[in-house]
Amino acid sequence: MTSPPGPGLTSQPGQPADGIAPLQVPPGPRSRxxxxxxxxxxxxxxxxxxxxxxxxxxxxxxxxxxxxxxxxxxxxxxxxxxxxxxxxxxxxxxxxxxxxxxxxxxxxxxxxxxxxxxxxxxxxxxxxxxxxxxxxxxxxxxxxxxxxxxxxxxxxxxxxxxxxxxxxxxxxxxxxxxxxxxxxxxxxxxxxxxxxxxxxxxxxxxxxxxxxxxxxxxxxxxxxxxxxxxxxxxxxxxxxxxxxxxxxxxxxxxxxxxxxxxxxxxxxxDFFLFYFLLQVPLFALALAGVAYLRRAEQRLTAERLGEYAAAGWFTPAEVDMLATRSGRRQALRWAGSFGAKPAMRDFIREATNLALTRQQLVNGRDLRSNAAREGRILAGLLRTRAALLQPAGRAGRG
Known part of the structure; x- marks a missing residue:
């Protein structure tokens, strides 16, 4: 693969290797x-x-x-x-x-x-x-x-x-x-x-x-x-x-x-006694649960995208960019420097959807529809990658 022009973004998509095989499902138009x-x-x-x-x-x-x-x-x-x-x-x-x-x-x-x-x-x-x-x-x-x-x-x-x-x-x-x-x-x-x-x-x-x-x-x-x-x-x-x-x-x-x-x-x-002794701890417990679930979803994203990286669809640097908050912030700042922040947001969103779709396939949920969805997302990721690299190349030449 070529050197990334930005924080983890490769100029060429990888060729699928062993692991996750290239999908044979045609992307096709989205169902209305x-x-x-x-x-x-x-x-x-x-x-x-x-x-x-x-x-x-x-x-x-x-x-x-x-x-x-x-x-x-x-x-x-x-x-x-x-x-x-x-x-x-x-x-x-x-x-x-x-x-x-x-x-x-x-x-x-x-x-x-x-x-x-x-x-x-x-x-x-x-x-x-x-x-x-x-x-x-x-x-x-x-x-x-x-x-x-x-x-x-x-x-x-x-x-x-x-x-x-x-x-x-x-x-x-x-x-x-x-x-x-x-x-x-x-x-x-x-x-x-x-x-x-x-x-x-x-x-x-x-x-x-x-x-x-x-x-x-x-x-x-x-x-x-x-x-x-x-x-x-x-x-x-x-x-x-x-x-x-x-x-x-x-x-x-x-x-x-x-x-x-x-x-x-x-x-x-006594509402205030009830509030501070019972409601506040309950709210804190809810916040802790949400924080745990958010970290779990980040780990899942990194794990599933790592499988695609092992198969050649991403590089490890891209996985780090897409599956960590610091990587996403850095990527958005980089894309914003040449007016491509919306495209980078799309790239991050599509990659996250890809990871969650792969998780559904691993769990055996709706295999046919999720396989088709996986194909559409991968095709969209390639288009979004190209949309990001064009203005990045122009900015680099400028």
């Missing part, structure tokens, strides 16, 4: 079915969001709806920044993330409203000695809300399976659903505080601080349990595994939500 599915999912979810929005607008009035909606944007922004940090290594398709948010903000809210009262009546019949407020807050709400949110994540597993690679993807998709649900729910909580005192005051400020600043990730964390369980389940083929994973993740999400709603009774209704 995936795009149509995205459009249909987003359109359907958007209609429900609009209906929920009209309902809230009519119930709250324009001033309360706008004010509370604006306040709800702040914790939403915090959640989205956190999810973006989680999703930096292998960004998920924006269309799927949009659908996940719309499901949370609209569909899951509609399901909760439609089924909440009915489930509450059933639970009161089954638990006649339990106070009604405890049933509604500690039992019914976690059951219905987590099921409504989790169904959106489960739907993505079945209709966008190729983009659901593991637990980290599950956290991102489930987190978007949870963030959307929290956004709409916060509008309701903020408006209740607004109407309780007849205007903007300490009550609204107190609720905003508690929900918007102290615990913006609550619903994200609950629903993430479903995402992690489904992400582990999809690593191997089989619908039964997926359903079992969904049930396990949903159970954890419901129990966590129950604990969250009923936990203050354990510390004598």
């Amino acid at each position: 079915s995936g795009t149509m599915v995205n459009v249909l999912l987003i359109a359907a979810a958007a209609v429900v969001v609009l209906l929920v929005g009209f309902f809230l607008f009519a119930a709250l009035g324009s001033e309360a709806f706008i004010l509370c909606g604006f306040l709800a944007l702040i914790p939403l922004g915090i959640c989205l920044l956190g999810l973006r940090w989680i999703d930096r290594w292998e960004p998920e398709p924006r269309a799927i993330l949009l659908f996940a948010f719309l499901w949370g903000a609209g569909v899951s809210v509609a399901i909760t409203v439609a089924l909440g009262s009915m489930v509450n009546e059933v639970l009161m019949t089954l638990l006649p000695l339990t106070p009604a407020d405890v049933i509604a807050t500690v039992v019914q709400a976690p059951l219905v809300e987590e099921a409504a949110k989790g169904l959106g994540v489960l739907l993505l597993v079945f209709v966008r399976r190729s983009h659901f690679d593991g637990p980290l993807d599950g956290i991102v998709y489930a987190g978007m659903v949870g963030a959307g649900f929290a956004f709409t729910e916060n509008i309701l909580y903020f408006s209740a505080a607004l109407f309780e005192t007849g205007g903007v005051g300490l009550q609204l400020g107190f609720v905003f601080v508690l929900r918007g600043l102290f615990s913006p990730f609550a619903h994200v964390i609950f629903t993430a349990a479903v995402g992690v369980a489904l992400g582990l389940a999809v690593r191997k083929p089989g619908s039964v595994r997926i359903l079992v994973g969904f049930a396990a993740g949903l159970a954890v999400a419901v129990l966590g939500h129950m604990f969250w709603n009923g936990g203050m009774a354990l510390v004598y209704d």
